[in-house]
Amino acid sequence: MSPGLLIVVSGPAGVGKGTVVRRLTERNRDIVFSVSATSRTPRQGEVDGKNYYFISREKFEDMIKNDQLIEWVEYCNNYYGTPKELVFREIENGNIVLLEIEVEGAINIKKKYPDCVLCFILPPDFEELENRLRGRGTETEDAVRGRLARAKEELQLISKYDYLIINDNVEDAAERFKCVILAEKMKTARNKSLIDKYQNI
Amino acid sequence: MSPGLLIVVSGPAGVGKGTVVRRLTERNRDIVFSVSATSRTPRQGEVDGKNYYFISREKFEDMIKNDQLIEWVEYCNNYYGTPKELVFREIENGNIVLLEIEVEGAINIKKKYPDCVLCFILPPDFEELENRLRGRGTETEDAVRGRLARAKEELQLISKYDYLIINDNVEDAAERFKCVILAEKMKTARNKSLIDKYQNI
Numbered sequence: 001m002s003p004g005l006l007i008v009v010s011g012p013a014g015v016g017k018g019t020v021v022r023r024l025t026e027r028n029r030d031i032v033f034s035v036s037a038t039s040r041t042p043r044q045g046e047v048d049g050k051n052y053y054f055i056s057r058e059k060f061e062d063m064i065k066n067d068q069l070i071e072w073v074e075y076c077n078n079y080y081g082t083p084k085e086l087v088f089r090e091i092e093n094g095n096i097v098l099l100e101i102e103v104e105g106a107i108n109i110k111k112k113y114p115d116c117v118l119c120f121i122l123p124p125d126f127e128e129l130e131n132r133l134r135g136r137g138t139e140t141e142d143a144v145r146g147r148l149a150r151a152k153e154e155l156q157l158i159s160k161y162d163y164l165i166i167n168d169n170v171e172d173a174a175e176r177f178k179c180v181i182l183a184e185k186m187k188t189a190r191n192k193s194l195i196d197k198y199q200n201i
Numbered sequence: 202m203s204p205g206l207l208i209v210v211s212g213p214a215g216v217g218k219g220t221v222v223r224r225l226t227e228r229n230r231d232i233v234f235s236v237s238a239t240s241r242t243p244r245q246g247e248v249d250g251k252n253y254y255f256i257s258r259e260k261f262e263d264m265i266k267n268d269q270l271i272e273w274v275e276y277c278n279n280y281y282g283t284p285k286e287l288v289f290r291e292i293e294n295g296n297i298v299l300l301e302i303e304v305e306g307a308i309n310i311k312k313k314y315p316d317c318v319l320c321f322i323l324p325p326d327f328e329e330l331e332n333r334l335r336g337r338g339t340e341t342e343d344a345v346r347g348r349l350a351r352a353k354e355e356l357q358l359i360s361k362y363d364y365l366i367i368n369d370n371v372e373d374a375a376e377r378f379k380c381v382i383l384a385e386k387m388k389t390a391r392n393k394s395l396i397d398k399y400q401n402i
Contacts, residue, residue, distance in 0.1 A: 122395075128264045155399045163387045164395060176387060182377060183384030186364045194323075194365060198356045201327045 003148055004091035005091040006113060008099045008106045009177075011121030013153035014133040016167045020121060021098055023174035031096045032058045034087050037063070038042050040078035045085075053083070064107075070112075071105045096181055110160070119177065119181065124168045205231075205292035205327030206385055207314060209300045209307045210378075213352035215334040217368045221322060222299055224375035232297045232382065235288050238264070241279035245351070271313075272306045297382055304358045312359070319383050320378065321362040325369045327352075 011017045025033050027176065037053040039060040048054050055063075060079040063069050072081030082099055090097045105119050124127040124153050129151060133144050158164060167173040184190065227250050238254040240261045249255050256264075261280040264270050273282030279347045283300055291298045302310065307319050324330040330352060334345045359365060364381050369373040385391065 030346050049240060109289055119387075122399065126399070146317055152402060153376060155402070159389055159396055160398065163384065164389055173230050179380035179383040182380040183364065186366055186377060186381060188321075188362050188365055191365050195360055198323065198327070198359065201355060201356070 002192075004093065004095045004097065005093060005181065005190075006087065006097055006099070006109075006116035007087060007119060007181060008101050008109055008116055009119045009121060010103050010161070011167075012105045012123070012129060012154055013147045013152075014129050014130070014136070015121050015122050015123050016170065016173070017100060019170050020173045020177060021100065022164075022165055023099065023170055024177050028096075028178065029157075030094070031098060032090055033079050034082060034090075034099045036080055037069075037083050038080045040076075040080075043078065071100070071109055073081070073099065075103070103157045103160075107157065107160050116163040117163070117180070119163045119165055119180060120158050121173065122158075122164055124165050124166055156158060204391075205296045206294060206382065207288065207298055207310075207317035207390075208320060208382060208385075209302050209310055209317055210320045211304050211307045211355070211362070212368075213324070213355055214348045215330050215331060215337070215352075215389060216322050216324050217333070218301060218322050218375070221366075221368055221369050221374045221378060224371055225378050226299065229262065229297075229379065230271065231295070232299060233291055234299045234301075235283060235291075237281055238270075238284050239279060239281045241281075249372070262305070266343065271300070271309055272302065274306060282305065297386075301376065304355045306360075308358065308361050318364070318381070319362040320364045320366055320381060321359050322374065323359075323365055323367050325367055 009017060009021060013053055022031055023145040025031050035049060035051070035053055037055050037060065039057040040053060042048065042051070042054050044053065057079065060072075060081070063081070063083065065070060068084055070074050070087060072079060082101075085100070087097050099109070110118055123132070130144075130148060133139070138148070165173055165176050165180065173197055187197070210222060220322050222234055230317050234272060236250060236252070238256050238261065240256060240258040243252070243255050247253065250319065259278065261282070264282070264284065265273060269285055270282040271285050271288060273280060283302075288298050288300070293305055300310070310317055324333070331345075331349060334340070334348055340348070365368075366374060366377050366381065389396070
């Protein structure tokens with residue numbers, strides 16, 4: 001069986017990462033979204049194992065100590081991170097694992113696992129991102145401005161990514177994303193056993 | 202306008218390169234197949250500018266002297282080659298140009314133009330290639346054996362290619378090929394002007 005693939009996806013708040021990733025995983029059963037672990041308490045409606053794996057602070061610190069996380073951050077006094085075991089089990093089974101990680105974390109993962117693929121989802125233009133953020137109507141003007149300022153910071157790092165995927169509409173963006181994954185799986189460097197097979201005829 | 206792309210495609214005789222490439226170019230108007238130039242005389246039914254550009258030996262030698270060819274070979278006392286001008290005009294217009302070149306030529310093009318993308322079309326397995334070659338029913342047993350021996354030589358060089366595309370059926374192979382092209386166009390390294398746009402907001 002051909003080994004799977006680790007895909008890291010980032011993009012500014014409001015770009016529609018979640019929707020694109022959902023569309024992609026719904027349509028392709030071999031693409032699985034990796035659920036993060038966190039030490040924070042579940043919010044109303046959040047389901048353990050779906051939104052996050054909710055674990056205790058002590059358990060999280062144990063996982064850090066035992067190098068059981070691909071990456072982790074502490075944010076607002078809570079830990080967030082990606083358990084290695086689940087991700088690598090899926091990859092060994094030939095599946096494609098998608099991680100949604102912010103830019104600095106994504107770049108760190110690439111350093112540690114150069115085989116992984118970094119994808120950045122872009123809005124068609126910056127004005128559209130602004131419109132989408134304001135259109136949500138759930139945030140104060142200050143919060144929107146904060147998110148736009150953060151988006152500008154993130155955009156300074158996009159040249160570290162392997163692929164830039166424009167989300168003008170969900171359908172096309174999900175298709176583009178799927179093409180990136182298929183193409184990566186066809187890369188010669190990822191097909192050593194196929195090459196061996198053909199070179200030993 | 203985003204610049205185009207130079208794609209070089211190779212594969213053993215009988216693998217169905219021509220059919221896959223035709224399917225791809227028929228469905229995608231921005232993907233154009235580059236017609237080679239040759240000094241040999243047209244065979245019955247061959248059309249100038251469609252099968253080949255038929256030019257004189259003298260004209261071909263002039264083009265070699267003036268470095269007007271991306272690559273060329275002399276084979277059975279006839280020249281075959283790819284005129285630079287046509288290819289680079291299409292690429293400047295943002296189009297994707299497909300060249301069908303045998304393996305040694307393809308590897309030379311990659312050395313000269315590292316930006317180009319080398320794709321190798323593989324049969325699902327070697328037996329299938331044998332079946333397809335015999336199934337044609339147009340060649341002697343000796344000719345089939347010669348083609349299979351040549352295929353084995355070509356397969357020794359596939360690790361020099363960027364992508365391996367399996368042709369189990371034309372429809373899927375053409376879709377895979379299209380994904381490779383779309384993914385290459387999304388590569389960060391090919392989107393400098395897009396990055397500039399987002400970093401100068």
